Amino acid sequence: MDLRTATEIGKCLSNQTRMQIMEWLKEPAKNFPPHETLKHFNDGVCVTYIQEKAGLSQSTISTYLTNMEKCGLLISTRHGKWSYLKRNEEVIKRFTDFIS
Amino acid sequence: MDLRTATEIGKCLSNQTRMQIMEWLKEPAKNFPPHETLKHFNDGVCVTYIQEKAGLSQSTISTYLTNMEKCGLLISTRHGKWSYLKRNEEVIKRFTDFIS
DNA sequence: TTTACATATCGCAAATTATAGATATATTTG
DNA sequence: CAAATATATCTATAATTTGCGATATGTAAA
Structure with a gap:
């Protein structure tokens, strides 16, 4: 890994x-409700659940998660209309x- | 360690x-000139050397190092008029x- | 093909951080 | 004690980040 x-x-x-x-995502099943469509947390947690738990606006959390993915901290996977992190x-x- | x-x-x-x-301080002898009074890097590197190498003002580097010490990342030791990190x-x- | 829902992006005001110069403090040396 | 040197703190301005509402885009369901 380089300095930048x-x-x-x-x-x-x-x-x-x-x-x-980052801490919550260590244990999705412990920190979030189950996904109703997807029956697992294999690809992480959907944006909405993270947003609700964090208590900040949808746009703010979306921006956070996008940046966290860009720098490599998170992996994003889309299933239908949901993104999982x-x-x-x-x-x-x-x-x-x-x-x- | 807690979240804060x-x-x-x-x-x-x-x-x-x-x-x-933080990277430079992994290998003081490789990254900095020897101290003229103190003959070792046991307590790290003096503020002046870090400041000169970073190329920012003395006040800026001093503030950086103070904050890095406050959050626990660095240990500061004074020997005479010099502070070593x-x-x-x-x-x-x-x-x-x-x-x- | 509308409509509804989930997420992403844009534009902005407020808050925070970056950084420097001036000044203060601490320590050694003459 | 006075001067010199090293570091810390104060004050101010520039730059960046925060966080939101509005809006756009993507996707599925009706």
Whole structure:
């Protein structure tokens, strides 16, 4: 991982809501209600659930999640009209290795 | 580590210069000239050397380093008129464990 | 093919952060 | 004690980020 990428990830982790989302996504089943259409959390959690739990506006959370995906922290998968977000453990590992 | 502390550390790592300082401090002898009075890097690197290498003003770097110490990322030790900064590996470990 | 729903993007005002110069404080040295 | 040096703090302005409402886009259902 290079300095620029690591700093972009640092920016995502410089806000309490975003840091909290990273924590919540460690245990989707514990932190979110079950998905009604998809019966699993294999691809993570849908944007709406994250937004409701965070308590910020839809546009704000959408922007957060988009940026977190752009820097590699999250992986986004679309199923129908829903987007699901999960942690990208490989990138997280590269980041923690970089700063350690 | 709690969410608030982790986010404070995230803020320190959200700026390229500060991230770079963390990297430089991994290998003081490789990245900085030897100290003329102190003959070692046991307590890290003096503020002046970090400031010169970063190329920002003395006040800016001093503020950076103070904040990095406050959130636990760095340990500051004074020897005479110089302050030396080194990485706080224990806190860094707690941070990487938190986000992993 | 409308309509409804889920998510993304745009544009803006408010809050926060970045950064520097001036100044203060601490420490050593003459 | 006075001067010199290293670092810290204060104040101010520029730049960035936050977070929202409005609007656009994508997708499925009626």
